[in-house]
Amino acid sequence: MIDSYIPTPANPGRILIVDDLVGNLKVHERELRNQPFSLTLAQSGAEALEVCSRLVFEGILMDVSLPGMDGIEACRQIRQCRLNASTPLIFISAVRIGEDWVKEGIDSGGIDYLVKPYVFSELLVKLRMMVRLSRQRDAALAGERNRALLEVAGGTAHELAQPLSSAQILLDRFIKSPTPPTPADLQDLHDCLESTTKVLHQIQNLHTYITKPYASGRILDLALSSQKPYQSPITDPADQE
Numbered sequence: 001m002i003d004s005y006i007p008t009p010a011n012p013g014r015i016l017i018v019d020d021l022v023g024n025l026k027v028h029e030r031e032l033r034n035q036p037f038s039l040t041l042a043q044s045g046a047e048a049l050e051v052c053s054r055l056v057f058e059g060i061l062m063d064v065s066l067p068g069m070d071g072i073e074a075c076r077q078i079r080q081c082r083l084n085a086s087t088p089l090i091f092i093s094a095v096r097i098g099e100d101w102v103k104e105g106i107d108s109g110g111i112d113y114l115v116k117p118y119v120f121s122e123l124l125v126k127l128r129m130m131v132r133l134s135r136q137r138d139a140a141l142a143g144e145r146n147r148a149l150l151e152v153a154g155g156t157a158h159e160l161a162q163p164l165s166s167a168q169i170l171l172d173r174f175i176k177s178p179t180p181p182t183p184a185d186l187q188d189l190h191d192c193l194e195s196t197t198k199v200l201h202q203i204q205n206l207h208t209y210i211t212k213p214y215a216s217g218r219i220l221d222l223a224l225s226s227q228k229p230y231q232s233p234i235t236d237p238a239d240q241e
Contacts, residue, residue: 007035013128013134015039015127016055018047019041019043020043020065025043031120035127037127045071048060048078056084056087058131059127061127062089086134086137088111088129088133089130090110090126090130091114093114093116111130156222167193173185203222206226210224212224
């Protein structure tokens with residue numbers, strides 16, 4: 001079975017490498033020339049922040065020792081960038097840093113350290129790992145979005161089905177009847193259309209996302225999700241998972 005998360009020549013991993021030494025960047029570029037990665041190079045924390053504000057990466061290799069803003073501070077600020085807030089980041093260090101530095105780097109949002117000198121196979125493993133993590137996360141988020149869309153669609157269809165069905169039955173009866181509809185008939189039709197309008201108003205005023213059990217799954221609870229101001233209800237235990 002093909003692993004769809006690993007980088008390939010047809011779908012290379014998007015990697016940002018940050019190092020203040022041009023020579024080091026050239027080495028990385030040369031080492032990875034024939035590997036399935038699309039590289040972006042930056043020489044400072046500020047430059048890394050700039051590219052992270054406009055490009056999405058699947059992995060970031062960040063030198064710890066940078067002039068001005070060091071790599072750990074750059075990582076903290078990258079975590080504030082919408083496009084790369086969750087992008088896996090691995091620090092590079094030329095020395096074996098102490099436990100406090102490791103903790104600070106992980107606390108800032110890094111996931112690992114790569115200490116120079118490293119073997120090329122180790123670098124490749126780290127880069128592939130970051131790309132794989134990014135793609136697995138994106139796939140999980142896409143699955144959650146699809147699930148939410150299905151729940152919203154199910155909720156709206158469920159709420160609209162009854163008044164629309166009743167209105168259709170009334171209209172069919174009016175059309176087939178030889179006598180005109182009575183005021184009571186018209187009031188029934190008015191009530192059905194008013195219910196439909198109420199549901200459409202709830203859809204337009206969704207403020208939160210609450211689901212309820214329906215059949216073998218769950219659907220959006222329009223009534224609770226459109227409350228304003230929203231009052232936290234006692235929900236089904238499945239909503240608390």
